Amino acid sequence: MKKIILPFTFLLLFTNSLKADQWMTSFEDAQKIAVATNKFILVDFWASWCGPCKRMDSESWSSTDVKELMSNYIPLKIDIDVEKKLTSKFTVNSIPRVYIIDPNGEVVLQSKSYMPKIEVMKILKKYSYGTKILQNEYLDFMKLKSGDNSLKIAEKYFNYSVYVKDDVKRDFLSIANRYLKISNKLYRSEGDKNKNSQKINLYADVYRYLIQGNYNKTLKKLNKDFKENEIIETNKGLYNFLYFTAYSKLNDRENAKIWYDKLKENEGSKVFLLMSRKI
Incomplete structure (x- = not known):
């Protein structure tokens, strides 16, 4: 853990000295700074x-308006002729290719061709959400890639998607589901393939529908x-929340009251009720 936490002060000072358009070239350093500053990586x-x-460099990335929006991200340039392993990892087979990724390298968005300034600005505005809500979970996962730590990130992404705009919600739900799959894979490698299977299924098969507004489903x-x-x-709070919120959104007051009373008995009910109002 010291290798990650100890340099945070230095990383913050280093980042503050960077200009918005000053591209990094080290993927690992960009990951650490992204966690320290609560930003996605561009x-x-x-x-x-x-x-x-080159055209994107001169027409898009050099724009003052674009540079201002880039300050919400950790900018990283990857030369495909130098970083061949990283290029292969992200299956880059044509350039320019622009990604927005989280500090663990999970893809939030990718664009496969040249983008004019107006398109770049649109994307940078759309995904300029901070990641402070996920900082502790990112750190835990960097320290130990375990099923439990991956599941915690998935949970945070599901909850985060409740609060973002609709045009970003789908992408956050998609990345949340990827972390659920990572959890399953890690649990299998840890020798307990069924660990937290009920919670994972409640998120993947039910909570997703609720956030998308499919209350009957x-x-x-x-x-x-x-x-x-x-x-x-440990799953009763989530379970009761799902029922209560679905019935509430369908204006079924009688059933909503039944599940509200059950939810009130669960630990963390205040957080669940707050999210319910946001959905």
């Missing part, structure tokens, strides 16, 4: 021989696949 895959890349899935007497204690 990645530009390029090459010295790429004409459209939420209830249908709950009624079909999750029996109340089989819900383990």
Whole structure:
């Protein structure tokens, strides 16, 4: 943990000395600074021989308006002729290729071709959300890539998606689902493939529908696949929240009251009720 936390003061000082358009070239350093400053990473895959890349440099990245928006990100340029392993990891087969990724390298957005200034600005405005809510979870995952730590990140992304605009919500739900898949993969490698399977299924199969506004599907899935007497204690708050919110949004006051009373008995009910009002 010391390798990650100890340099934070230095990283913050270093980042404050960077200009908004000063691109980094080290993926690992960009990850650390992204965690320290609560920002997503803006990645530009390029090459010295790429004409459209040079055009983006002169027409898009050099724009004062774009530079101002870039301050919300950690900018990272990757030369595909130098960083071949990283280029392969992100399956970059044409350039310019622009990604917005989280500090763990999970993709929030990718664009596969030249983008004019107006398109770059649109994307940078759209995803200029900070990641402070995820900082502790990112740090834990960097320290130990475990199923539990991946699941915590997934939970935070699901909850975060409740508060973002609709045009970003889908992308946050997508990245949340990827972390659920990572959790399953890590649990298998840890020798307990069924660990937290109920919670993972509640998020992947039910909470997703609720956030997307599919309240009838939420209830249908709950009624079909999750029996109340089989819900383990640690998942009861989430379970009751899903029922209460779905019924509330459908204006079924009688059933909403039943599940509200159950939810009030659970730890963390205030947080669940706050999210319920936001959905």
